[in-house]
Amino acid sequence: MTPAIGRALILLALLAASAGAVVAFATGRRYSVEGARWTRWLGYAFGIAIGLANALMVYALVTHDFSVSYVAQVGSLAAPTWVSVVSLWSSLEGSILFWGLILGGYIVVATRMMQQRHPELLPDAMGVWLACAAFFAFLLAGPAQPFLTIPNPQADGPGANPLLQNHVLMMIHPPFLYLGYVGMTIPFGLAAAALLRGRLGQDFVGALRTWLLLPWIFLTCAIVLGGWWAYEVLGWGGYWAWDPVENASFLPWLTATAALHSAILTERKGILKGWTTTLILATFLLTILGTFMTRSGVFNSVHSFTQSAIGPTILVFLAVGLVFSVVLLAFRVDTLSADGALGDPVSREGVFLLNNLMFVLFTFTVLIGTVFPLLVEASTGKQMSVGRPYFDAMAVPIGAALLFLMGVGPALPWGAANGEQVRRALLPPLAGAVVLTAIGYAFGVRNAWTLVTLAFGGYAAQVTLGEMWLPLRQRMRGKGEAFGHAFVEGQLRRGRRRFAAYVVHAGAAVVIIAIAVSSTMGVSSEVQLRVGEVTRVGDYTLTFVKADDVMEPHRRSLVATVAVSRDGKDLGTLKPAMNQYAREREPIGTPAVRTSLKEDLYLSVMNIDPEAGTLGLLAMVNPMVGCLWLATAVMALGGLMALVPSRRRVEVIAPAGAAAVRPGLAVEPTP
């Protein structure tokens, strides 16, 4: 029964999405109220149908209904309830179903929020969204059916991929990733609508930026959560490996970040319209490329799902999307005429352009590094990997350059600046650069690139903090306001978007510094210990106390207890473990990490024998890794602050209907 209802809901979703797309494009050319209303209702119908299908699947997973094929594949009576729930996205079919849920949610919310302010652009945008929705519903109805009926259901199932059961972060990372990935469909539809309509006004760029920023926040968190998960679970002591699938999530982030910057120029000066739309189209296409990478079996990584028939189907979708975007751009980009000119290259605008060039260069670098091995293999038949050296060699200078621009850009004034102004803007922050480099040197940093990163980071930090402080000081001096009042009025109410951008910058600067420091300043040692033996790593003294054999319903854990002390002070114990799951031959390690902002102590079991009392231990001291997680949270917070609509914008929404479409009104006051 359950599988049949599930299949019916998916067919309903497919029907609603495809009908909605057809109606949108058929009636959208000449705006009709009736057509727009039908499109909206079909969009809502898709959201509801796919939402119910997801609810049904979660119910089947939690109640262990093994007559549903997906449950038979990933369910297990032994699994705790939270594992049953997250199994929704632990395997191929469920993850596509979950994709549908998120897409449905985005479409419903975006439609509701935009129908009054941009009614003329909404039908085209909805046509694109629903076409994408129809594709994913088609996957669920055909090549990746989660609701097949199993005629003679077994009493128990194998359980989800143990690697994914091993840590709570697995509950959080995938939803964030999907919210980021899938969310890029919304700006894609909006950009396509702008091209189709041949207009990208100031008000619409604002909406585009908002809908790009929201998934960008999720994607930023998802990438770092993924790294955090790898760090806490995989046990090799690092958080980033340039794995094809990590790259797949990083690529759209790069283009989206570039687009967020170029959109500022589009919004302020009416320039770079075609460029901004191109970046947004590229962002969406890169998310689909990433989906293809994880679902086709072409790339091998921790993330690869089992090979399946949907690889070619996604490839067709990707190819159609790519060709559609190129043709759309070629035919329509000239209709988006610029309203202004770029002006002086030595200005903030000029730096924005450089920043965009760097991001695009970064994108191509990572893309080539990811795809190149496939090319070599297709032509020579040899398996090869470009690997870390290539990526590190390219990413380090580009990352440093971006950090440099992050300092120089906001320091320079908008428009033309004379030599004196430029000197006054660019010279003082050198103090920050010198101070941070000196601090790093005093702590023993000798790696040239790390020192360069610290110098640029110090520069950017001083500029960023200065820009955050400046309006505050003006209010406090000029109007005689108290600090608290000035902060709330000046930063959180009036200039919030500007302030929020600097919060993101501050977080990003710390992230880049933390990456540089943690990847060059760590120490590690691998040792074989017997019970009672002692080893040292960094300032820490480690004593192997005992090894235990712990049986749990779904796994067996071999747990090492290691006592930690520093400078004679007892810091408690850490318990790295090796887990053996019932259905997997290879054991999976669970490292133990002692985190602080300054440094992490990271212990990972390489081999362990409780009977003989031996332990092979990988011990590392990783500086500043904790800062990385914290700074990402700061970036996300900054993004969220920028999302909250400003007061004046709220007032504009009030008049309903077409009357609200007055270009320029929805624009925020520029500081």
Place this chain on the structure above:
Amino acid sequence: MNRRVLAVGLLVVVPLIGILVLNIGRDPHAFNSPMIGRPAPTFTLRALGGGEPVSLAALRGRPVVINFWATWCVPCYEEHAVLVAAAREAGDSVQFLGVIYEDDADRVADFLSRQGSAYPSLMDDDGKTAMAYGIYGVPETFFVDAQGRIAAKYTGPLHREALAENLVLAGGGKS
């Protein structure tokens, strides 16, 4: 129309699609298995439902199909019918063997009583046989020729054509 945009766009997009299309059939897990051409690792395992233990060495002289499977593996259901039909058709000319991977005997017996069986199912109790064959996941199927060498290996659920093709490589069936 902006020809420059079109040209640059196609220049990026077409090679990308091309590379991905060329690689679509590729399986990153299974590169030419190092096992192929080597003597098949020998084993002597107890058969489900009692009787003499089955020894691979004793089967020398005709092709053997060794299928690693489990009742908790959904793709294994799909191929079960294919294997049973092929085993019935081949009769004595080819020996089929099922090796149970990480599963318990009662569940397997229950499954076979409902789905039918046509060849011995062997219990690989300590998992040593699966280890010797380097099983990555189930189902995996090995085709051993009359001389006891591994002639072919198939990963994933077998369908009729794949089974027939691989059987020919092992010197059995009709080409």
